[in-house]
Structures are given as C-alpha cells and as structure tokens.
Amino acid sequence: WSSTTAKTDGVLSVGGVPLPDLVAEHGSPAYVLDEADFRARARAFRDAFADYDVFYAGKAFLCTTVVRWLAEEGLSLDVCSGGELTVAERGGFPMERIGFHGNNKTLGELERAVELGVGRVIVDSFHEVERLAAITTELGRTVGVMVRVTAGVEAHTHEYIATAHEDQKFGFSIASGDALEAVRRVHAAPGLRLLGLHSHIGSQIFDTSGFEVAARRVLALHAQVSEELGVEMPEMDLGGGFGIAYTTQDDPADPARLAAEMSTIVAHECRALGIAGPRLSIEPGRAIVGPSMCTVYEVGTVKEVALDGGLRRSYVSVDGGMSDNIRTALYDADYSATLASRPSEVGPLLARVVGKHCEAGDIVVKDEFLPGDVRPGDLVAVPGTGAYCRSMASNYNHALRPPVIGVRDGKTFTVLRRETEADLLATDVGAY
Numbered sequence: 085w086s087s088t089t090a091k092t093d094g095v096l097s098v099g100g101v102p103l104p105d106l107v108a109e110h111g112s113p114a115y116v117l118d119e120a121d122f123r124a125r126a127r128a129f130r131d132a133f134a135d136y137d138v139f140y141a142g143k144a145f146l147c148t149t150v151v152r153w154l155a156e157e158g159l160s161l162d163v164c165s166g167g168e169l170t171v172a173e174r175g176g177f178p179m180e181r182i183g184f185h186g187n188n189k190t191l192g193e194l195e196r197a198v199e200l201g202v203g204r205v206i207v208d209s210f211h212e213v214e215r216l217a218a219i220t221t222e223l224g225r226t227v228g229v230m231v232r233v234t235a236g237v238e239a240h241t242h243e244y245i246a247t248a249h250e251d252q253k254f255g256f257s258i259a260s261g262d263a264l265e266a267v268r269r270v271h272a273a274p275g276l277r278l279l280g281l282h283s284h285i286g287s288q289i290f291d292t293s294g295f296e297v298a299a300r301r302v303l304a305l306h307a308q309v310s311e312e313l314g315v316e317m318p319e320m321d322l323g324g325g326f327g328i329a330y331t332t333q334d335d336p337a338d339p340a341r342l343a344a345e346m347s348t349i350v351a352h353e354c355r356a357l358g359i360a361g362p363r364l365s366i367e368p369g370r371a372i373v374g375p376s377m378c379t380v381y382e383v384g385t386v387k388e389v390a391l392d393g394g395l396r397r398s399y400v401s402v403d404g405g406m407s408d409n410i411r412t413a414l415y416d417a418d419y420s421a422t423l424a425s426r427p428s429e430v431g432p433l434l435a436r437v438v439g440k441h442c443e444a445g446d447i448v449v450k451d452e453f454l455p456g457d458v459r460p461g462d463l464v465a466v467p468g469t470g471a472y473c474r475s476m477a478s479n480y481n482h483a484l485r486p487p488v489i490g491v492r493d494g495k496t497f498t499v500l501r502r503e504t505e506a507d508l509l510a511t512d513v514g515a516y
C-alpha cells in the first residue's frame with residue numbers, strides 16, 4: 085500500500101480520500117495514484133543514489149503528469165518506444181535527460197530521437213549501430229550512445245522478465261566478444277559519442293548477488309575497452325529491476341541499502357581493476373511507481389465452490405480483470421486484496437478475486453481471505469498495481485481501460501480519463 089493509505093471503520097482511504105467517495109465521483113474500476121507517495125519514492129532513489137543518475141523506467145507506468153513530477157524531482161527518464169518518447173515530449177521533459185531503449189527501434193524512432201536531442205540511445209544490435217551512424221551523418225548531428233551488454237547472469241525471477249542470460253533477445257554478449265566489437269564500431273562512427281556500457285539483468289529481483297556478478301563482468305569489459313582501445317568511457321548503467329513487496333511475504337526494495345550495496349561492489353571492483361570508475365546510473369521503474377497505486381473494483385457477483393477436503397472457496401467477481409492487470413495470468417504474480425468500503429464482523433473465507441473476461445485464467449488475486457459476507461456493491465482494493473498494470477492494460481473483450489485518478493491532500497484529480505466506447509470505435513473505420 086502507498087504510505088498515505090489508511091483504513092478507518094472498514095473504509096480505505098488514500099491520500100486522504102475515502103475510496104467510496106472516489107468511486108462515487110469517478111466510477112469503478114479505477115487506478116488510484118498517490119502523488120505524495122510517488123514523489124517520496126522518486127526522491128528516496130534520487131537521494132540514496134546521489135552520485136548516480138536515476139532514470140525512471142517509463143515502461144512501468146507513464147503519462148504526462150508523471151513526466152512532470154519526475155522532471156520536478158530531478159530524475160532522468162528511460163523510454164523504450166516512440167510512444168513513450170511522445171508522452172515525455174508532451175510532458176515537457178528535458179530531452180538531454182532521456183535514455184532511449186529497445187532491441188528493435190524503427191528507423192523513424194531513431195531519427196526522431198536524434199532530431200529531438202535525446203541524451204543517450206542504448207544500442208542493442210549491429211544493425212542498429214549502422215542505422216544510427218547513418219542517421220547522424222545524414223542529419224549532421226551527434227548522439228550519446230550506450231552499448232547494451234549481456235552479462236551472462238541467471239537472475240532469480242520469472243523467465244519472461246530475466247534478461248542477462250545468453251539465450252534471449254537483448255544485448256551484446258560479453259562472453260562471445262560481440263560487446264567489445266559493438267563498442268569498437270560505436271567508437272569508430274563519427275556521429276556516435278560512446279558514453280559507456282549498459283546492463284539490465286531482469287525485473288522483480290531481491291537478491292543483489294546478480295547485480296554483483298553483472299557489475300563485475302561489465303566493469304571488466306569497461307577496463308578492457310580502456311586498455312585495448314585506449315578509450316575512457318565516462319558512464320555505466322546497471323539497469324533496474326529492484327523488487328517490491330506484492331504480498332507480506334516479500335522483502336521490499338530499500339533504496340538506501342541498495343545504493344550502499346551497489347556502490348560498495350562497484351568501488352571494490354574498480355580498485356581491483358585499478359580504474360577510476362565511470363559515473364553510474366540505474367533505471368528503477370517498479371520500485372518507484374509500483375506501491376504508489378492501487379486498483380479499486382466493485383464486486384458484481386459472489387459464488388462459492390466446493391474444494392477437495394470439504395473446503396470452500398468464494399469466487400468474487402469484480403468489474404475489471406486481466407484487461408487492467410494481466411500480471412497474475414502472465415507471470416503467476418501474487419497480489420492481495422481487501423474489502424475497502426465497509427467494516428465486517430464476519431469471519432474470513434478463502435476467496436479468489438476474478439474479473440469479468442471470458443476465460444477462466446482471468447484472475448486478479450489467486451488466494452486471499454476476505455470477510456465471508458462480501459457481496460455485490462462492495463468495493464475491493466488491490467495494492468501494488470502501479471507498475472506494469474495500466475501500462476500493460478488491454479481492450480480485451482472491448483473492455484474500456486480504467487482511469488488513473490490522482491489523490492493528494494484529500495482531493496482527487498484525473499490523470500488519465502476512463503476510455504469510452506467512442507474511443508474504441510474511433511479505430512474501427514468499418515470499410516468492407
């Protein structure tokens with residue numbers, strides 16, 4: 085839950101706004117974004133990593149409001165598509181503080197990035213190095229470049245979000261020599277300013293030993309570049325991926341502890357290698373925005389089923405589902421839920437919070453104990469939905485994507501409005 089979340093007489097409030105009032109005003113389902121909490125987490129990373137640049141990973145959640153908050157809090161921004169770049173531009177974000185990622189950026193996206201003057205493009209293939217070099221020559225411009233490398237680390241996280249082992253699509257392999265060759269080619273291109281190496285080992289990671297191994301391998305390459313090519317790269321990026329607590333069993337990311345650990349690892353390696361050490365940057369997304377949002381749903385139906393061994397489970401159907409949170413279905417992610425609109429004295433019942441989509445895998449929260457009298461009209465809130473929920477939301481079954489409602493000091497403001505059927509029909513041009 086975000087830091088301003090509180091429950092009084094069974095009613096949950098965020099940012100001083102009781103959720104029943106928020107739903108009465110803005111409808112349900114809705115994502116609720118706690119401004120004070122978001123800013124505090126952004127600041128905590130910026131302050132803990134005071135000697136680093138902190139790039140917020142926009143893929144976790146991006147909109148023009150967040151772009152403005154980030155600019156005000158002094159963070160940098162990682163975007164990974166033309167669309168995210170457009171939101172950053174619309175929000176007035178300083179282009180020199182943007183890093184542009186992606187393993188298959190289009191020619192158009194690369195041209196725009198160079199024209200807009202983004203601070204750095206993180207290159208991810210030899211084809212891209214060639215394309216970017218050609219663009220800078222054609223436009224008579226230069227651009228800062230980082231080389232995305234694969235450190236060969238097995239990060240302990242879901243297979244789909246681990247990115248530093250050899251057999252996946254991202255980065256140049258250090259082990260095969262491709263990474264060194266990429267550095268050579270970037271250095272040789274007149275329009276490309278070689279800034280440094282970039283490594284991102286995966287997401288929702290708690291064990292810092294993966295970062296340690298990656299940092300050691302990337303720094304070794306950094307030193308090799310200096311020795312063999314005589315090139316001192318000024319920067320290095322160690323990516324994002326810091327895990328957050330989705331349920332009470334998880335141990336959340338503490339920026340100060342992370343910063344201390346990572347700085348120690350890097351300083352130690354630099355000493356061992358006898359190098360000065362580059363300016364570091366990191367790219368947290370989830371650890372900033374994840375806990376800052378929750379989703380509030382209205383219960384529509386409740387159904388009890390018998391389980392083996394005489395147990396019962398209640399299926400609590402809410403007015404959203406896999407279209408606003410795909411993470412449970414996609415990564416088997418764990419979430420929790422709570423009754424948010426009234427007190428209940430009734431004992432807990434094993435419940436599964438499910439959506440309204442046409443498939444059985446449409447589960448929001450797999451297992452949760454909710455009061456046995458949960459009924460239609462109740463509000464249920466799910467914490468920790470700030471990262472990769474709205475940003476991965478879909479229109480499956482022609483669902484309308486929910487709004488993002490900001491809360492601050494007892495007031496609400498609409499950050500993203502609810503979609504309408506007119507929005508859906510706008511793309512359906514109907515030719516036949």
Ligand code: LLP
Nearest residue numbers: 141284287288324325326367368369370472
């Ligand atoms: N930097 C790079 C290069 C990345 O690819 C990512 C995430 C991040 C930073 C930010 O990672 P974070 O700090 O947010 O963990 N949809 C998945 C997560 C995919 C992450 C992709 N890259 C999920 O819902 O868990």
